[in-house]
Amino acid sequence: MPFIKIYIHVVFSTRNRIPYFNTSELKIKVWKHIKKNANEKGIFLDMVNGYSDHCHCLISLSSNQNIEKVVQLLKGESSHWINKNQLTQEKFAWQDEYFAVSVSESMVESVRNYIKNQENHHRKKSFIEEYQEFIEKYNFK
Template sequence: MKTYTQIIYHIVFSTKGRARCLLMPQRESLYRYIWGVLKNKDCHLYRIGGVEDHIHILTSIHSSLAVSNLVKDLKLGCTDYIKRERLFPNFVGWQDGYGAFTLAFSDKDRVVEYVKGQEEHHQKVSSRDEFLSMLRDYGVSFEDAHID
């Protein structure tokens, strides 16, 4: 039997120290790079977005991939791309961890809109508070002291 999956991940990762260095319009170039990496790994990108200090990726990943390996590859590749293209002069790296949350296919459109609205959303809510809210909403156990 062939393998059939439909697992949608909402992946979030931040710049080191939540440095606000992912500036527009260069951020669009980074998003295109990430889309290319996902496409090359047979993933389907539904939406990518973010603000100056973090990125949201809504994607289905190929059944042969582990999300931890995908995020590691994305972070390493993005770092190389940012440095090679000199996109963000103040970029020093990514935080060690990340968030990866699964969602029902029926929730996809709602989360696509959420990712689209990041610029507006973060006029009211800090990135840290947003991430803490996501952890709570997705039922993830965590220690507040370990969230930077």
């Protein structure tokens, strides 16, 4: 059995950045469901949290997983579940694109704290500002 620890910080937003998750109750319900679904699908989801219009996940890939498939499973199933349970007034969808960056072992705790503190973080900074920071910090062009 291979021993693998590859951490990835994934961020994806709601379609058109609509702030669907506008209550703490709804956010908690959705994040818990994403965590439960990931576990059922054999995806190691270390941390999940977000804000009204986006989601952060810290995942660790196993030897038979790739980022595209894991993100597709998380986003696709959660969209289906949100719509099936009519958790939003209009049809819910995630945007197609997402960010995914590797996280070194020495930075895992820092990323966990960043994800955990999304509410406080976004009192000071909008998702657009955060988005721009990701683009610049990770040299996405």
